[in-house]
Structure formats: C-alpha cells, structure tokens
Amino acid sequence: MAEAETTLIPAPRARVQAMKEYHPPLGSRDALRLDFNENTLACSPKVREALAQISTGQLTRYPEREPVEALVAAHLGLEAAQVALTNGVDEAIHVLFETFLEAGDELLLPVPTYTMYEVYASATDASVVAVLAADDLQFPFERLLAAITPRTKVIAIANPNSPSGSAATRAQLIEIAARAHYAVILVDEAYFHFHGETVIDLVGEVPNLVVARTFSKAYGLAGLRLGLLAGSVDLMRWVRRVLSPYSVNSLALACLPTALEDTAYIDWYVGEVLEARGEFEAALGAAKLRHWPSRANFILVDVGAQHAEFVRLMRSSGVLVRDRSSDPGCLGCVRITIGTREQMRNAVVALNDTMAALRSKGQAQ
Ligand code: PMP
Numbered sequence: 001m002a003e004a005e006t007t008l009i010p011a012p013r014a015r016v017q018a019m020k021e022y023h024p025p026l027g028s029r030d031a032l033r034l035d036f037n038e039n040t041l042a043c044s045p046k047v048r049e050a051l052a053q054i055s056t057g058q059l060t061r062y063p064e065r066e067p068v069e070a071l072v073a074a075h076l077g078l079e080a081a082q083v084a085l086t087n088g089v090d091e092a093i094h095v096l097f098e099t100f101l102e103a104g105d106e107l108l109l110p111v112p113t114y115t116m117y118e119v120y121a122s123a124t125d126a127s128v129v130a131v132l133a134a135d136d137l138q139f140p141f142e143r144l145l146a147a148i149t150p151r152t153k154v155i156a157i158a159n160p161n162s163p164s165g166s167a168a169t170r171a172q173l174i175e176i177a178a179r180a181h182y183a184v185i186l187v188d189e190a191y192f193h194f195h196g197e198t199v200i201d202l203v204g205e206v207p208n209l210v211v212a213r214t215f216s217k218a219y220g221l222a223g224l225r226l227g228l229l230a231g232s233v234d235l236m237r238w239v240r241r242v243l244s245p246y247s248v249n250s251l252a253l254a255c256l257p258t259a260l261e262d263t264a265y266i267d268w269y270v271g272e273v274l275e276a277r278g279e280f281e282a283a284l285g286a287a288k289l290r291h292w293p294s295r296a297n298f299i300l301v302d303v304g305a306q307h308a309e310f311v312r313l314m315r316s317s318g319v320l321v322r323d324r325s326s327d328p329g330c331l332g333c334v335r336i337t338i339g340t341r342e343q344m345r346n347a348v349v350a351l352n353d354t355m356a357a358l359r360s361k362g363q364a365q
Helices: 002-006 045-052 056-060 066-076 088-100 115-122 141-147 170-179 233-242 250-261 263-286 307-316 341-364
Strands: 083-086 106-111 127-132 152-158 184-188 209-214 227-231 298-302 333-337
Touching: 045 250, 056 250, 066 083, 066 227, 066 250, 083 088, 083 233, 083 250, 088 115, 088 152, 088 184, 088 209, 088 227, 088 233, 106 115, 106 141, 115 127, 127 141, 141 170, 152 170, 170 184, 227 233, 263 298, 263 341, 307 333, 307 341
Parallel strands: 106 127, 106 152, 152 184, 184 209
Antiparallel strands: 083 227, 209 227, 298 333
C-alpha cells in the first residue's frame, strides 16, 4: 500500500533516532560455527533429556522463576534475593542500564568490548565514555581509573573481554569498585568457565558489584536465552522493578537444574576447548599470524588488510569466523571461536588453505 508508506508515524525518542542499526550475521550458519563463541557441539545429553520431558501442562502455564532462582543462587553460594535470572546476559545488560543510567550519567567502557553495551547505552540518556586498550589489548586498568569521574554511573567490564580474550585481575576489579563506589560495576563473566577466575564470591561484600553469567557459552544453550545477574540485595531490588517476571521461559527454567547438576559435562567440554586452544595457538604461530593470548573460547587474529576476503574464503571452506576489523584497535582482525580439537584441526586446514590463497593473490598483484 503506497499510501501507508507516506503516512506520518509518531517520532521515536531522539536517542532512539540516533541509534545505529545492529545486525549480527546470524543467517546461513550451517557450517563449522566459529563465529559467535557458542558451544560448537551440543549441550549436556542430560539437558536434552530434560527438554524432552516437558509437558504440555508446563507450556500452558506462565513460567515460575523463583524456585529455580533459589536453586541457582544456592549453586553459586549466594542468597536467592541476590540473584535474578534473565533472558540471556543481553537482557541483564539492558535491564541494568535501564535501572541506573539517566541523563548526565556516564557509562565507562574499556574498548574494544562486547557490542551490546554500547547498543543498550545508546537507548538511554547517558553518555558512553570509551577507554581504548593499548596495542597489546590488555585490560586498560590505569586508563580506566583515570577516566572515572563523579558522573560515572556504570562501569561495564567483560571478564574475559571479547574480542581480545584478555582479563582484568581480581585486585584490579576490587580497586575499580572502591574508587567508583558510587557507580555500579558490572563484571560480565560470560566466558567464566574457560577462564576459571571469578569475583562472584564478592557479591554482597562489595556493595556496588554486579556479576553476569550466561548459559549460552560453555553450557551450549544459546538458543534457550538464559543468563543471570548477581548483586547485593539492595541493588537487585531495583533491578527487579525493571525486569519482566515473565522473560525467562519454561523450557529454559526446566533445563536449568539439570544443566547445573551435570558439572562433568561442563568440565569435559571446557577441557576439550582449552586443549584445542593450545593447539590452535601453535598453528597460528606456525602460520606466522599475529594473535593475542586468550582466557576465553576464542582468539583474536590479525589477518591483515584482506580480512573480509579471509572471512569469505574460510566460509567457502565450511568454517565461519567473525570479522572484527571495525572494532576499535582491531584493524585487520578476525575473531575465531575455539571448538573441539577435531573441529579445530579442520579449521587449521581451512586457515592454511585460506592464507596460501591470500598470499599467492597478494604476490600476483
Ligand atoms: N557478554 C559477552 C561478553 C558476550 O560475548 C556475549 C555473547 N556474545 C554475551 C554477553 C551475551 O550472552 P547471552 O547469550 O547470555 O545474551
């Protein structure tokens, strides 16, 4: 209807009009998925069984999150009132920013980092203050401290960070929380299982600390959309005002207890990824490709000016990787998720073929 297209619609808020569109490349992914840092294999077979047991009765009812929240809290050594389940960490970030950021506030972000912090911040009336890492892409601790102002309201730190794979230390995080004691410190531990270090034990003790975790990575449940936010009771009380009581669905809630119980599966998968990461780093070294040491299930690799062609050639060899060249400080870089040893051996074959093709093309030019 041509008429409908010319009809005036109400204008969205000015901040929404200024937002950039963000379309992660989620289409046509029937290949080796080394592009989104997911589990590249499967969730625990026990979780699969739990999914199969779901009754139609469970589906007709609205999901009841409290009992599962209490169980997760106990698993983490926390009180139920300190933990909120969310529809992925993405909802946790969204809700946290909606709860705390208003006009005049600053969100402090070490960059490069996870894209959604900036996306959700740009929908609020706060401003983003980005602190660029040096060439080594290590956590810019001193620079971040220097950027704290009385307006700093939230500091979001992915630990380990993406796409660099570098991590802040516990002592650094504690110092940041003390210096910016009037701000919320979000420590996003999406990749916790591959790193093995956490500050979740400080929840409650450090009153302005909030820790996020996800079931999208090691647990292999990205499709269920399940994450959590843990913080002091006073802080979480406000978060719960904004959080939908319905946002975590019944399928996710039904699977969660089994996912937590089957620690053997997580231990196995993480062990496999860490072995594969070591082998893959050696292969990158042999291919003379600059890369950054990673504490997570991915590695950032500098493939140079032909990064887009690299991604295309890898895809034509059946391996999906993510172009991160437009991230701050990441010119020419791609991020490669680490899967199992067998998958990564296949990835190395594709990588070596791709580099040979790019190098011969370069010489021909
Ligand atoms: N935080 C970080 C640092 C991430 O890299 C990602 C996933 N790419 C997320 C959060 C999103 O997690 P979820 O799937 O739970 O929304």
